[in-house]
Amino acid sequence: MIDFLTQFGFFTTFACFLGGAAIALAYGAWGADHESWILSHFFALSGCVVGLLFAGTVLFSSGPLSVHLPITLGIGPDILTFHIDNLAAFFLAAISVVGIAASLFGIGYGKHFLGTYRLGGFGFFYNVFLASMVVVVTAGNGFLFLLAWEAMAIASYFLVIFERREAKNISAGMLYLLISQLGAGFLFAAFLILFRYTGSWDFEAIRLGAAGIPLIAQNIILALALIGFSSKAGVIPLHIWLPEAHPAAPSHVSALMSGVMIKTAIFMLIRFFIDFFPGAGLSWGLIIIALAAVSCLLGVLYALSEHDIKRLLAFHSVENIGIILLGLGASISFFSLGYNVLATLALVAALYHTINHALFKALLFLSAGSVVAATRTRNMEEYGGLIKIMPYTAFFFLIGAIAISGLPPFNGFVSEWMTFQSLFAGIMMLPVIAKIVFLIGASSLAFTGGLAAACFVKAFGAIFLARPRHEHRGAHESSFLGLVGMGLLALLCAVFGIAAGAIAPVVARVAESLSIIPIEIPAAPLQALGGTSIAMPSVALVAMIGIALTGAVVWIVAGRRKIVVSRTWDCGAPLTPRMEITATGFSRSIIMVFRGLLRPSVQTDVEFHDSQTRYFTKRKEVQLSLTDMYYAYLYRPAITLVEHSSRHARRIQTGNLSTYLLYMFLTTITLLFWALR
Amino acid sequence: METVFYTLQWIAVPLLSPGVLGLIRKIKAYMQGRRGASIVQPYRDLAKLFKKDEVVSPDNSWIFSAAPYIVFGTTLALAGSVPLVAAFPFAPTGDILIFVYLLAAGTFFLALAGMDTGGGFGGFGSSREMMIAALSEGGLILALVAASFLAGANNLAIMPDALSAIPLSELLPLFLAAGAFFISLLSENARYPVDNPATHLELTMVHEAMILEYSGPKLALMEWAASNKLLIFIAVFVNIFFPWGLASSLAPAALSLALGIFLLKACAAAFAIAFIESTMAKFRIFRVPDLLFTSFVLSAIAILLIVL
Numbered sequence: 001m002i003d004f005l006t007q008f009g010f011f012t013t014f015a016c017f018l019g020g021a022a023i024a025l026a027y028g029a030w031g032a033d034h035e036s037w038i039l040s041h042f043f044a045l046s047g048c049v050v051g052l053l054f055a056g057t058v059l060f061s062s063g064p065l066s067v068h069l070p071i072t073l074g075i076g077p078d079i080l081t082f083h084i085d086n087l088a089a090f091f092l093a094a095i096s097v098v099g100i101a102a103s104l105f106g107i108g109y110g111k112h113f114l115g116t117y118r119l120g121g122f123g124f125f126y127n128v129f130l131a132s133m134v135v136v137v138t139a140g141n142g143f144l145f146l147l148a149w150e151a152m153a154i155a156s157y158f159l160v161i162f163e164r165r166e167a168k169n170i171s172a173g174m175l176y177l178l179i180s181q182l183g184a185g186f187l188f189a190a191f192l193i194l195f196r197y198t199g200s201w202d203f204e205a206i207r208l209g210a211a212g213i214p215l216i217a218q219n220i221i222l223a224l225a226l227i228g229f230s231s232k233a234g235v236i237p238l239h240i241w242l243p244e245a246h247p248a249a250p251s252h253v254s255a256l257m258s259g260v261m262i263k264t265a266i267f268m269l270i271r272f273f274i275d276f277f278p279g280a281g282l283s284w285g286l287i288i289i290a291l292a293a294v295s296c297l298l299g300v301l302y303a304l305s306e307h308d309i310k311r312l313l314a315f316h317s318v319e320n321i322g323i324i325l326l327g328l329g330a331s332i333s334f335f336s337l338g339y340n341v342l343a344t345l346a347l348v349a350a351l352y353h354t355i356n357h358a359l360f361k362a363l364l365f366l367s368a369g370s371v372v373a374a375t376r377t378r379n380m381e382e383y384g385g386l387i388k389i390m391p392y393t394a395f396f397f398l399i400g401a402i403a404i405s406g407l408p409p410f411n412g413f414v415s416e417w418m419t420f421q422s423l424f425a426g427i428m429m430l431p432v433i434a435k436i437v438f439l440i441g442a443s444s445l446a447f448t449g450g451l452a453a454a455c456f457v458k459a460f461g462a463i464f465l466a467r468p469r470h471e472h473r474g475a476h477e478s479s480f481l482g483l484v485g486m487g488l489l490a491l492l493c494a495v496f497g498i499a500a501g502a503i504a505p506v507v508a509r510v511a512e513s514l515s516i517i518p519i520e521i522p523a524a525p526l527q528a529l530g531g532t533s534i535a536m537p538s539v540a541l542v543a544m545i546g547i548a549l550t551g552a553v554v555w556i557v558a559g560r561r562k563i564v565v566s567r568t569w570d571c572g573a574p575l576t577p578r579m580e581i582t583a584t585g586f587s588r589s590i591i592m593v594f595r596g597l598l599r600p601s602v603q604t605d606v607e608f609h610d611s612q613t614r615y616f617t618k619r620k621e622v623q624l625s626l627t628d629m630y631y632a633y634l635y636r637p638a639i640t641l642v643e644h645s646s647r648h649a650r651r652i653q654t655g656n657l658s659t660y661l662l663y664m665f666l667t668t669i670t671l672l673f674w675a676l677r
Numbered sequence: 678m679e680t681v682f683y684t685l686q687w688i689a690v691p692l693l694s695p696g697v698l699g700l701i702r703k704i705k706a707y708m709q710g711r712r713g714a715s716i717v718q719p720y721r722d723l724a725k726l727f728k729k730d731e732v733v734s735p736d737n738s739w740i741f742s743a744a745p746y747i748v749f750g751t752t753l754a755l756a757g758s759v760p761l762v763a764a765f766p767f768a769p770t771g772d773i774l775i776f777v778y779l780l781a782a783g784t785f786f787l788a789l790a791g792m793d794t795g796g797g798f799g800g801f802g803s804s805r806e807m808m809i810a811a812l813s814e815g816g817l818i819l820a821l822v823a824a825s826f827l828a829g830a831n832n833l834a835i836m837p838d839a840l841s842a843i844p845l846s847e848l849l850p851l852f853l854a855a856g857a858f859f860i861s862l863l864s865e866n867a868r869y870p871v872d873n874p875a876t877h878l879e880l881t882m883v884h885e886a887m888i889l890e891y892s893g894p895k896l897a898l899m900e901w902a903a904s905n906k907l908l909i910f911i912a913v914f915v916n917i918f919f920p921w922g923l924a925s926s927l928a929p930a931a932l933s934l935a936l937g938i939f940l941l942k943a944c945a946a947a948f949a950i951a952f953i954e955s956t957m958a959k960f961r962i963f964r965v966p967d968l969l970f971t972s973f974v975l976s977a978i979a980i981l982l983i984v985l
Contacts, residue, residue, distance in 0.1 A: 384795075387738045394738075407782040408775060417774050424822060427984055435984055439977065446818040450811030453781055457788045457807050466795030467736050538769035542757070543779065547750030550898065554746070558727045558894035568734040568796045568890060581792065581800025589808045593966045 009054030016047030017131035028120010037110035040123025048099035058089035081140035101485040108479025129155035172244035183231030190224035233265035247310035251369020259362035285333030293444035296322025349418035363489035367397040370478035387464035401456035409540035411496035690756035695719035704951035731893035744790035745898035752905035763924040768834035791887030802886025816972030817861040823854035823979040840920035853979040855918035860972035915942035
C-alpha cells in the first residue's frame with residue numbers, strides 16, 4: 001500500500017481531479033447537470049482521499065519525494081518537477097482534509113442550483129481549483145508555481161461568480177481577480193529577480209544560491225513576496241477582496257477558499273522567509289508581527305460589525321491569518337537572532353494554527369452554508385431559533401464557534417496558547433525594540449480572543465437561539481452527506497485540541513525539517529517553552545468531570561422538581577421577535593468603544609403615529625455601518641490616480657493615421673539604434 | 678496526598694464561596710449603617726432555590742438548560758488548581774491561560790443562555806457582558822503574565838512559592854499588576870463600579886440580566902457559580918499578588934496557620950470590594966472601557982518594568 005502510494009499516489013490524485021473536470025464538462029455538455037455535479041464532486045472527493053493518504057505517507061513513512069515528468073510543454077526542460085517535502089505534505093494534508101469535507105457537503109448542495117444554472121462548468125472549475133492548489137504546494141520550481149498560482153486564482157474566480165445572475169457577485173469576482181493579479185504581479189517580479197541572481201527557477205537551486213544574493217536584492221525580493229502573498233492571505237489593508245468574494249461563492253467553495261486557499265500564501269511566506277532566506281532579519285520578523293497585530297485586532301472588530309454571516313466569517317479569516325502571522329513573525333525574529341529552538345516552536349504555533357483554522361473555518365462555512373441554503377438569506381437579522389429546525393448544524397456551528405474563540409479544550413485554544421508562549425518568550429529574551437513589538441503582538445492577541453468570543457456569541461445567538469425573527473418556510477436540516485462532512489471537521493477540531501500532545505510533535509517535525517541548523521526536537525512542544533506545560537487531555541477530563549459532577553449532584557438533590565413551561569416574561573408586553581436583541585444591537589456597544597478606530601455611522605429613520613407631538617413610534621429603522629476606510633483613503637485615491645493618468649495618456653491616441661505612422665517610425669528608429677549600438 | 682488535597686479543594690471552594698458573598702454583603706451593610714442579613718444568608722438562599730420548582734420558557738433550547746452545568750463545572754475545574762492554603766504542583770488547569778480561557782468558556786455559555794430566552798433583558802445583558810469580558814481579558818492575561826515573568830513559572834500552583842522568595846524591593850511590578858488584576862476581578866465578577874450585583878433595574882444590570890429567566894435549581898447553580906468564581910479570583914489575587922503565608926509543608930500546624938492567613942487575606946479583599954461598593958457610584962457603561970484599559974496599561978507597564 002505504502003509502495004503504491006509513494007509511486008503512484010501523487011499521480012492518482014491528479015488523475016482523479018482531471019477525470020472529475022473532464023467528466024463534469026462531458027456530462028454538462030450532454031445536459032445531465034445533476035449527474036455532472038455529483039460525479040465531479042465524487043471525483044474531487046476521491047482525489048482528496050488519495051491526496052491525504054499520500055501526504056500521510058510522506059510525513060510518516062517515506063520522507064520527502066521528488067516527482068519529475070519529462071514533458072517540456074514547449075517551454076523548456078524540467079518544468080514539470082514536483083518536490084514534496086514535509087512542509088508541502090503538511091499543507092497537502094490540510095487541503096485534502098478540507099477538500100474531503102467540502103466535497104461531501106457539496107454533493108448534497110447541488111440541488112439548490114439545479115435548473116437555475118448550468119452545473120457542468122462548476123464541476124470543471126471545482127476540480128481544477130483543487131488540482132491547482134495541490135500543484136501550488138508541491139511545485140518544485142518557480143515557473144510551475146506561478147502557473148498553478150494563476151490557475152488557482154482563475155479557477156476560484158469562476159467559482160466565485162458561479163451565481164452570476166446577481167450583479168454583486170460579478171463585481172465581487174472582479175475585485176478578487178484584480179487584487180489577485182496585482183499580487184501576482186509582485187510575485188512575478190520577485191521570482192524574476194530571484195532568477196536574475198540564481199540563474200534558475202528551481203527551488204532547490206534558489207535555496208542553495210539565496211545566500212549569495214546581495215542584501216539589498218534580498219530585501220527587495222522579500223518585500224515583493226510579502227506584498228504579493230499578503231494580498232492572497234488577506235492581510236490588512238490588502239484584505240478587501242475577502243469579505244466580497246467569500247460570501248459570493250457557494251459555501252463549500254468559501255470553505256475551501258477561506259480554509260485552505262489563503263493558507264497557500266502562508267505556505268509560500270514560510271518558503272521565502274524561512275526556507276529560502278533563513279534568518280531574513282529581525283526587522284522582517286517585527287514588520288510581520290506588526291502587520292499581524294493590526295490584522296487580527298481589526299479583523300475581529302470588522303467581523304463584529306457584520307450582520308451578513310458569510311462576510312462575518314470572511315473577516316474572521318483576516319483575524320486568524322493575523323494570528324498565524326504572529327507565530328510566523330516570531331519565528332523569523334528568533335531565527336535571525338539564532339534562537340533556533342524558540343524559532344521552531346513559534347513556527348509550530350503558526351503551522352498548528354494554520355491547520356486549526358482550516359478545520360474550524362471550513363466547519364463554520366459549511367454550517368453557515370446549510371443555514372443560508374435553508375433560509376435563503378445571509379442576513380443574520382432574519383434568522384433566529386434555527387437550533388430547533390437544524391439541531392445538528394447548530395451543534396456543529398457551536399463547536400466551530402468555541403474552537404475559533406480559542407476556548408479549551410478545542411483546537412483553537414492549543415495553537416493560540418503556543419502563539420502566546422512564543423510571544424512571551426520573545427518579550428523576555430529579545431532586544432528592547434523587539435520586546436515592545438512582541439508585547440504589542442501579545443496584547444493584540446489577548447484582546448482578539450475575547451472579541452472573537454463576543455462575535456461568536458452574537459453569531460450563534462442571532463442565528464440559532466430564541467425565536468425566529470422571520471418565518472422560515474421550508475427550512476430544513478442539512479443533507480446527510482453535508483452533516484457527515486461537518487461532523488468530520490467537528491470531530492477533528494476536538495481531536496486536534498484534546499490530543500494536541502500527540503499531534504504537536506508531528507507538526508514539530510515539519511517545522512524542524514525546515515531549519516538549516518539541526519536542532520533537538522523537544523519531546524513534546526506543549527511542554528517546551530520556559531518549562532511550562534499543559535496537558536490537554538487532563539484539562540478536558542477535569543472540565544468534563546466538573547460538569548458531570550454538577551449534573552449528578554443537582555440531579556440527586558433536585559432531580560424531582562417540577563418544571564413548568566411558561567412564556568418568557570417581558571414586562572407584560574406581548575412577546576414578539578422584535579424584542580430579541582439583534583446582531584447589530586449586540587455588537588453596538590463594542591463598536592462604540594472602538595469608534596475612533598472603526599468610524600461607525602448611525603442612521604436612524606423614525607416614523608411616528610403622531611407626527612406633531614412625536615411620542616408614539618410607529619416604525620424605527622436603525623442602520624449601523626462602518627466607513628470603509630481602506631476604500632476611502634487607500635483604494636479610492638489609487639483609482640483616481642490611475643484614471644487621471646490614463647486620461648492624460650489618452651492624448652497620444654489621436655485617431656489620425658499619420659500620427660500612428662510617426663509613432664511606428666520613431667519606434668523603429670529607436671529599436672534600430674538600440675540594436676546597432 | 679496531593680490528589681487528596683486537590684479533591685478537597687473541589688469541595689472547599691463551593692462550600693466557602695457563598696460565605697464570601699455573605700461577608701461582603703455584611704460589611705457593606707455595616708458601612709451603610711444597617712445590620713444586614715446574616716453571613717449564612719446566601720447558603721439559605723441556595724437551599725431554598727434548590728427546593729423550588731422551575732419555570733422555563735418554550736422558546737429556549739438545550740443551551741439554556743446546559744449552561745448552568747457548564748458554568749458551574751468550569752468553576753469547579755478551576756477550584757482544584759488555584760492555590761488556597763498551600764501550593765501543589767498537581768494542578769492540571771493551573772496554567773494562567775487555561776485559567777483565563779476556561780473562565781471565558783463559562784462566560785461564553787452564560788452569554789449564550791442569556792440570548793436563548795429571547796427576552797429583551799437577556800440579550801442586552803449578554804451584549805454588555807461580552808463587551809466587558811472581551812475588554813477585561815487583555816488586562817487579566819497581561820497581569821497574570823507579569824506575575825509569571827517574575828515567578829519564572831506559568832502555573833498558578835507553583836507561582837506563589839517562587840514569588841514569595843523575591844525580595845520586597847523588587848516587587849513593584851507585581852503590585853502594579855495586582856492593581857490591574859483587581860480591576861479585572863471587579864469586572865469579571867460583576868461588582869461595582871462595572872455592574873451592580875444587587876439590582877434588577879433594567880438599565881443597570883448585566884450579570885443579573887443574563888440569568889433573569891432562570892429559576893429554581895438552575896438559578897441556584899448560576900448564583901453559586903458566580904460566587905465560586907468570585908472566591909477563585911480572590912484566591913488568585915491574594916495568593917499570587919501577595920504571595921506570603923502559604924503552607925510550605927502539609928503538617929497540620931502549618932496548614933491551619935496558612936488557612937488562618939488565607940482567611941484573613943480573603944477578608945481583607947472582601948473588605949476592599951465592599952468598601953468600593955459603598956463609596957463609589959457605578960460607572961456609566963461607556964466609561965467602563967476606560968477602567969478596563971487602565972487595567973491593561975497598568976499590566977503592560979508592569980511587564981515592561983520586569984523585562985527592560
